[in-house]
Amino acid sequence: MWSLVRKGRTTTMTCLLFTQSLLLTSNSLSLISKPSLSSLQPHHLPISNLSSAFFLNPIASSSISAFCSKPGRAESVPSMQSPESISYLTQREAAEIDETLMGPLGFSVDQLMELAGLSVAASIAEVYKSSEYSRVLAICGPGNNGGDGLVAARHLFHFGYKPVICYPKRTPKPLYSGLVTQLESLSVPFISVEDLPLDLSGEFDIIVDAMFGFSYHGSPRPPFDGLIQMLISSRNYDQTRHKSSVVVSVDIPSGWHVEGGDVGGEGIRPDMLVSLTAPKLCAKKFSGPHHFLGGRFVPPSIAEKYKLRLPSYPGTSMCVRIGKPQKIDVSALRENYISPEFLEEQVDSNPIDQFRKWFDEAVTAGLREPNAMALSTAGKNGKP
Ligand SMILES: NC(=O)C1=CN([C@@H]2O[C@H](COP(=O)(O)OP(=O)(O)OC[C@H]3O[C@@H](n4cnc5c(N)ncnc54)[C@H](OP(=O)(O)O)[C@@H]3O)[C@@H](O)[C@H]2O)[C@@H](O)CC1
Numbered sequence: 001m002w003s004l005v006r007k008g009r010t011t012t013m014t015c016l017l018f019t020q021s022l023l024l025t026s027n028s029l030s031l032i033s034k035p036s037l038s039s040l041q042p043h044h045l046p047i048s049n050l051s052s053a054f055f056l057n058p059i060a061s062s063s064i065s066a067f068c069s070k071p072g073r074a075e076s077v078p079s080m081q082s083p084e085s086i087s088y089l090t091q092r093e094a095a096e097i098d099e100t101l102m103g104p105l106g107f108s109v110d111q112l113m114e115l116a117g118l119s120v121a122a123s124i125a126e127v128y129k130s131s132e133y134s135r136v137l138a139i140c141g142p143g144n145n146g147g148d149g150l151v152a153a154r155h156l157f158h159f160g161y162k163p164v165i166c167y168p169k170r171t172p173k174p175l176y177s178g179l180v181t182q183l184e185s186l187s188v189p190f191i192s193v194e195d196l197p198l199d200l201s202g203e204f205d206i207i208v209d210a211m212f213g214f215s216y217h218g219s220p221r222p223p224f225d226g227l228i229q230m231l232i233s234s235r236n237y238d239q240t241r242h243k244s245s246v247v248v249s250v251d252i253p254s255g256w257h258v259e260g261g262d263v264g265g266e267g268i269r270p271d272m273l274v275s276l277t278a279p280k281l282c283a284k285k286f287s288g289p290h291h292f293l294g295g296r297f298v299p300p301s302i303a304e305k306y307k308l309r310l311p312s313y314p315g316t317s318m319c320v321r322i323g324k325p326q327k328i329d330v331s332a333l334r335e336n337y338i339s340p341e342f343l344e345e346q347v348d349s350n351p352i353d354q355f356r357k358w359f360d361e362a363v364t365a366g367l368r369e370p371n372a373m374a375l376s377t378a379g380k381n382g383k384p
C-alpha cells in the first residue's frame with residue numbers, strides 16, 4: 001500500500017491494483033471492465049494512451065492511497081470437482097489400468113512413478129507451504145506406493161522442504177535402489193523405525209504416508225502395523241501443546257481397505273489424500289480437508305475403455321483438487337496493509353511515470369495479473 005497525505009486539502013485519489021479484473025473509473029471518466037489492459041479493444045484506452053486526466057495530478061491532490069494484494073498469494077487454485085461426477089476404481093480396475101499402461105501402452109514403471117511422485121509433491125506444495133511445513137517424514141512401503149513416496153520426497157527437497165525418509169523394507173530392484181541413491185546424493189537422511197521419535201508431531205510438520213497403495217490386502221504386518229499406529233497417535237496428539245503434524249496419504253490411506261475404506265473405524269485419518277490416476281473406491285470415505293488427484297498421464301483410450309470421468313487439470317498443473325472445496329478461515333484471509341507513509345513530494349509529477357513505477361513494483365512483488373487494475377478518483381469535495 002502506498003499512501004500520500006498532504007494536510008489541508010480535501011481531494012482524494014485511490015488507486016487499486018487487483019489480481020483479477022480491470023475496472024477504471026473516475027468522476028466522469030469512462031468505465032472499462034474486463035479484459036486486462038494489455039488486451040483492450042480499440043474503443044478502450046490502451047495503457048500507453050491513458051491521459052493524465054485519469055490520474056489525479058499529485059500536485060493537485062492531497063491524498064493518494066494504493067492497495068495491492070499481498071505478494072506470495074499467487075497460489076494457483078486448481079479447479080474443484082464434485083465427487084459425484086468423478087469415477088472411482090475398484091482394486092481390480094486399478095491393477096488392470098496399471099498393467100495396460102505398462103504393457104500395450106508402452107509406459108515404464110519409472111516414468112509413471114516419477115509423474116505420480118511429482119504429483120504428490122505438487123499437491124503438498126499447493127496446500128502446505130514450505131515456509132510453515134518444512135519438516136517432512138516420508139514413510140515408504142515395499143511396493144510402488146513406497147516408490148511414489150521416495151520420488152515425492154526428492155521433489156519436495158527441490159521445492160525447499162526438508163524430507164527425512166523411513167524406508168524399512170527396501171526392495172532390491174534397480175528402480176528402488178536408484179531412488180535411494182538419488183536421495184542420498186542430496187543428503188536426505190534415512191531413519192530406521194527404531195530411531196523414529198515417539199512423538200512424530202514434535203519432529204515433523206508433514207508425514208507422507210506412502211506405505212501401501214492399491215495392492216494392499218489383509219491386515220498390516222510388522223513393522224507397518226506399528227507405523228500406522230504411530231500415525232494414528234500423531235493425529236490424536238494433544239493439540240493444545242503442539243500443532244499436530246499433517247498426514248498426507250499417497251493413493252490410499254495405508255491400512256484402509258482399497259474399496260471399503262477404514263472398515264474398522266480405527267485407521268488413519270489423513271488430512272490430505274492424493275489419489276493417483278483415478279481415485280479408488282475407498283476415497284469416497286475420505287473426509288479430510290484436501291483431496292487431490294495426480295498422475296496426469298491417463299491417455300484417452302484408457303479413459304474411454306474404463307469410462308473414466310476425470311477432472312481436467314488446470315493449466316500445466318500436475319494435480320487438481322477434487323471433492324469439496326477447501327474450507328477457508330475467513331479471518332485468516334485478512335491482511336494488514338501497512339506501509340510507510342509516502343509524501344506528495346515523493347510522487348512523480350508525471351502521473352504516467354508514477355503509474356509505471358507502481359506497475360513495476362507490482363510486477364516485482366510477484367502479483368498475479370499485475371496488469372489488471374482499477375482506478376478511482378475523487379473530486380475536490382472529496383466525493384467520488
Ligand atoms: N498407474 C498406476 O496405477 C500407478 C500406480 N502407482 C502406485 O503404485 C501403487 C500400487 O503399487 P503396488 O502394486 O506395487 O502395490 P503397493 O500397494 O504399493 O504395495 C504392495 C506391497 O505391499 C505389501 N503388502 C500388501 N499388503 C500388505 C500387508 N497387509 N502388510 C504388509 N505388507 C503388505 C506387498 O507384499 P506382499 O503382500 O505381496 O508380500 C507388496 O510388497 C499405487 O497405489 C500407486 O501408489 C504409481 O507409482 C504409478 C502409476
Ligand SMILES: [K+]
Nearest residue numbers: 209212250252
Ligand atoms: K499410502
